[in-house]
Amino acid sequence: MYQYDNYDQTLVNERAAQFRNQTERFLKGELSEAQFLPLRLMNGLYVQKHAPMLRIAIPYGLLASRQLRMLAHIARTYDKGYGHFTTRQNIQFNWPKLEDVPNVLAELATVQMHAIQTSGNCIRNVTSDHLAGVSQDELEDPRPYCEIIRQWSTLHPEFSFLPRKFKIAINGAAKDRAATQLHDIGLQLVKNERDEVGFEVLVGGGLGRTPIIGVTIRPFLEKKHLLSYLEAILRVYNRYGRRDNKFKARIKILVKELGKEKFTEMVEAEWAAIKDNLLLDLEEIERIRKFFQPPPYETLTDDPPLLEKTAHDSRFAAWFRHNTVPHKVPGYRVVFLSLKTPGKPPGDLTESQMDSVADLADRYSFGEIRVTHTQNLVLADVKQADLLELWQEIQALGLATPNIGTATDIICCPGLDFCSLANATSIPIANGIQHIFDNLDYLYDLGDIRINISGCMNGCGHHTVGHIGILGVDKKGEEWYQITLGGSSGKDASLGERLGPSVSKEQICLAVEAIFQTYRDQRLEDEAFLETVRRIGMRPFQERVYGDN
Amino acid sequence: MEIIKDGHVVTNDWRHLSDDEVLPEQAITVSVQRWKSEKDRLLTGGVPLGLRLNSDDSLEELAADLGFFSIIVLEFRKFTDGRSFSLARLLRERYGFDRELRARGDFLRDQIFFLSRVGINAFEPNGSANLQEMLPALQEFSVKYQAAVDVKEPLYRRRK
Ligand code: HEM
Ligand code: SF4
Numbered sequence: 001m002y003q004y005d006n007y008d009q010t011l012v013n014e015r016a017a018q019f020r021n022q023t024e025r026f027l028k029g030e031l032s033e034a035q036f037l038p039l040r041l042m043n044g045l046y047v048q049k050h051a052p053m054l055r056i057a058i059p060y061g062l063l064a065s066r067q068l069r070m071l072a073h074i075a076r077t078y079d080k081g082y083g084h085f086t087t088r089q090n091i092q093f094n095w096p097k098l099e100d101v102p103n104v105l106a107e108l109a110t111v112q113m114h115a116i117q118t119s120g121n122c123i124r125n126v127t128s129d130h131l132a133g134v135s136q137d138e139l140e141d142p143r144p145y146c147e148i149i150r151q152w153s154t155l156h157p158e159f160s161f162l163p164r165k166f167k168i169a170i171n172g173a174a175k176d177r178a179a180t181q182l183h184d185i186g187l188q189l190v191k192n193e194r195d196e197v198g199f200e201v202l203v204g205g206g207l208g209r210t211p212i213i214g215v216t217i218r219p220f221l222e223k224k225h226l227l228s229y230l231e232a233i234l235r236v237y238n239r240y241g242r243r244d245n246k247f248k249a250r251i252k253i254l255v256k257e258l259g260k261e262k263f264t265e266m267v268e269a270e271w272a273a274i275k276d277n278l279l280l281d282l283e284e285i286e287r288i289r290k291f292f293q294p295p296p297y298e299t300l301t302d303d304p305p306l307l308e309k310t311a312h313d314s315r316f317a318a319w320f321r322h323n324t325v326p327h328k329v330p331g332y333r334v335v336f337l338s339l340k341t342p343g344k345p346p347g348d349l350t351e352s353q354m355d356s357v358a359d360l361a362d363r364y365s366f367g368e369i370r371v372t373h374t375q376n377l378v379l380a381d382v383k384q385a386d387l388l389e390l391w392q393e394i395q396a397l398g399l400a401t402p403n404i405g406t407a408t409d410i411i412c413c414p415g416l417d418f419c420s421l422a423n424a425t426s427i428p429i430a431n432g433i434q435h436i437f438d439n440l441d442y443l444y445d446l447g448d449i450r451i452n453i454s455g456c457m458n459g460c461g462h463h464t465v466g467h468i469g470i471l472g473v474d475k476k477g478e479e480w481y482q483i484t485l486g487g488s489s490g491k492d493a494s495l496g497e498r499l500g501p502s503v504s505k506e507q508i509c510l511a512v513e514a515i516f517q518t519y520r521d522q523r524l525e526d527e528a529f530l531e532t533v534r535r536i537g538m539r540p541f542q543e544r545v546y547g548d549n
Numbered sequence: 550m551e552i553i554k555d556g557h558v559v560t561n562d563w564r565h566l567s568d569d570e571v572l573p574e575q576a577i578t579v580s581v582q583r584w585k586s587e588k589d590r591l592l593t594g595g596v597p598l599g600l601r602l603n604s605d606d607s608l609e610e611l612a613a614d615l616g617f618f619s620i621i622v623l624e625f626r627k628f629t630d631g632r633s634f635s636l637a638r639l640l641r642e643r644y645g646f647d648r649e650l651r652a653r654g655d656f657l658r659d660q661i662f663f664l665s666r667v668g669i670n671a672f673e674p675n676g677s678a679n680l681q682e683m684l685p686a687l688q689e690f691s692v693k694y695q696a697a698v699d700v701k702e703p704l705y706r707r708r709k
Contacts, residue, residue: 005708007692007704007708008692010691010692011690011692011694014689014690014691014692015690018659018689018690022659035628035657038628038629039657039659121629121631151694151695151704151705152694152695152703154694155663155690155693155694156694156695157634157662157663157664157666157667157693157695157697158631158634158635158638158663158666158667158697159631159634160631160634160663161628161629161630161631161634161660161663162631163631235635238631238632238634238635239632239635239636243630243632273643278696281705281706284705284706287705
């Protein structure tokens with residue numbers, strides 16, 4: 001994991017001091033609401049329904065155990081004892097007092113954490129694959145580039161007042177676990193015909209009220225040009241992005257209005273003028289890469305007694321099958337901690353769970369934890385021989401629900417329970433759907449299904465790219481839900497298609513169940529839910545959900 | 550009236566001429582529109598000239614004229630409009646403008662660190678801002694990760 005040196009540490013300290021000054025000026029009336037707004041947003045501070053909401057950065061989802069312990073401390077001391085992991089691999093606290101936020105930031109700075117650029121119209125926290133460095137399908141570890149971009153984008157003097165927020169994601173694996181096609185800039189590590197590794201550059205993806213899938217504007221970018229190319233894209237966007245209408249201010253609209261060719265031409269022209277002055281040194285890439293070296297793995301072989309253990313205990317077997325995945329190093333395995341316990345808000349973790357997870361990370365996984373964009377946690381480097389013991393501990397914490405990737409592993413925004421922008425509740429809908437499955441065999445029979453729920457069209461819950469997407473809409477003061485089918489944020493990214501008229505709160509879980517039933521009736525052998533939807537289209541699902549009439 | 554220039558509070562010696570005012574015998578800045586329509590007259594007026602650029606003015610069109618100006622003023626009509634941050638950098642780095650580059654209008658104390666990094670060396674905020682109190686904001690951060698107008702090398706090349 002990247003280790004802060006004096007420079008990095010000084011910067012977060014200075015940022016905390018600056019925010020203390022800004023908050024004081026606001027509380028004294030020297031800054032107006034309107035002036036304080038972008039300043040606090042750039043520090044992840046929203047003013048929400050019940051209280052301010054503070055979003056803390058977890059760069060590319062990577063956390064050290066001491067950092068997680070600090071988050072536990074913050075939850076305990078300044079909030080109501082829990083935090084909420086988000087689809088952008090960050091964490092949000094829903095109840096801090098504005099006066100306390102400077103102290104929260106000062107405490108976070110002691111463990112190299114902060115809230116810099118977790119919101120506001122600037123380059124946001126860079127996201128990546130939660131299996132970076134350990135998966136078998138990886139061309140190259142994307143995290144050194146994430147860190148290089150983190151440093152480049154932090155307090156970038158030219159790009160801190162953009163037309164809108166700006167999100168960058170990087171993926172290094174064959175599978176896309178970072179939703180790169182749905183970001184303002186997506187970077188995919190690829191090999192060219194000369195066997196050199198570089199980046200495919202995608203631009204103009206995004207969710208929200210106008211969801212769009214990004215387009216490739218450069219199939220191959222040499223590593224040394226990474227920052228100059230980003231700078232060129234950002235400058236074109238900063239100068240020519242629409243500022244007259246906040247809904248049209250995203251780069252996706254600029255790309256759409258100009259057309260991919262014209263946009264690409266402008267970026268290339270800008271890039272040509274700066275590229276030789278802004279080369280990224282290959283030695284710097286190497287220096288940063290050293291921070292992401294594999295941990296001191298033992299020399300092991302894959303553990304045959306494991307199979308026996310799974311044979312003995314069917315609950316362990318189910319957890320092993322669903323909540324762990326292969327590791328590239330023999331004798332190790334990747335473990336998911338499910339934050340999707342039925343009946344709990346998806347993505348929530350209590351302060352005591354945070355402390356315990358930090359301890360488990362120390363004992364079983366080199367002291368590191370990762371946050372996934374599906375709102376779960378990962379211990380990436382667990383010895384297979386430790387799995388049974390670890391499982392028992394995780395079970396005691398309530399984080400062993402064997403449901404990763406299944407229909408109860410739901411992405412869900414806070415909705416009407418916390419968010420002042422919401423049209424409808426979302427957490428209770430997630431819980432309602434989880435409730436359908438009192439029988440795990442039924443859950444597993446449905447296989448991989450991604451259900452995503454947002455309480456309004458801002459799309460924080462990624463509903464447009466759910467295999468089943470659920471969007472809260474307001475109808476004359478009542479909560480209704482719009483269903484989409486067929487979305488995906490993976491390599492085969494697609495936007496869901498609307499099923500039909502929205503359904504009432506009473507009906508939404510029944511409708512989802514009808515969708516499951518239709519799939520069971522219609523699927524071919526081994527066909528996953530998404531494939532069935534793509535093959536048979538909306539019709540059979542509509543008939544089942546809305547009746548034939 | 551006073552402004553901040555090169556880190557100090559100093560007297561402003563430029564008059565920002567509106568488009569219908571008669572030419573005074575004094576250093577003036579003019580809008581792009583006035584510059585375009587009265588270029589010849591302004592050049593023979595015998596007073597030092599400056600240009601005021603809005604965030605949506607086309608820099609590319611004016612590139613050939615930059616040598617006529619002793620000052621360029623970037624007008625901030627709204628502090629959230631970040632276009633002039635790019636204009637400043639382009640003026641300094643691409644067009645080699647090395648004289649006074651001034652931010653004027655609606656910007657915040659909290660932005661002057663960023664503005665100074667993109668090459669702006671003078672600040673003329675709206676209204677009654679306390680300029681002395683603003684000065685420390687120029688040094689709010691001692692760490693600068695990126696190369697910009699003020700530092701030519703990214704931090705990683707300067708790291709010890
Ligand atoms: C209660 C606090 C929250 C507020 C006020 C809030 C506000 C917003 C707003 C206004 C947008 C609209 C963006 C646009 O128009 O493009 C948005 C989008 C988004 N938010 Fe939130 N949000 C909140 C919580 C969350 C949470 C909990 C998550 C993660 C689970 C999240 C992740 C996202 C994502 C991924 C997008 C989509 C952005 C895109 O790529 O277009 N937000 N949010
Ligand atoms: S999708 Fe809407 S309701 Fe949900 S968190 Fe985002 S803004 Fe709030």
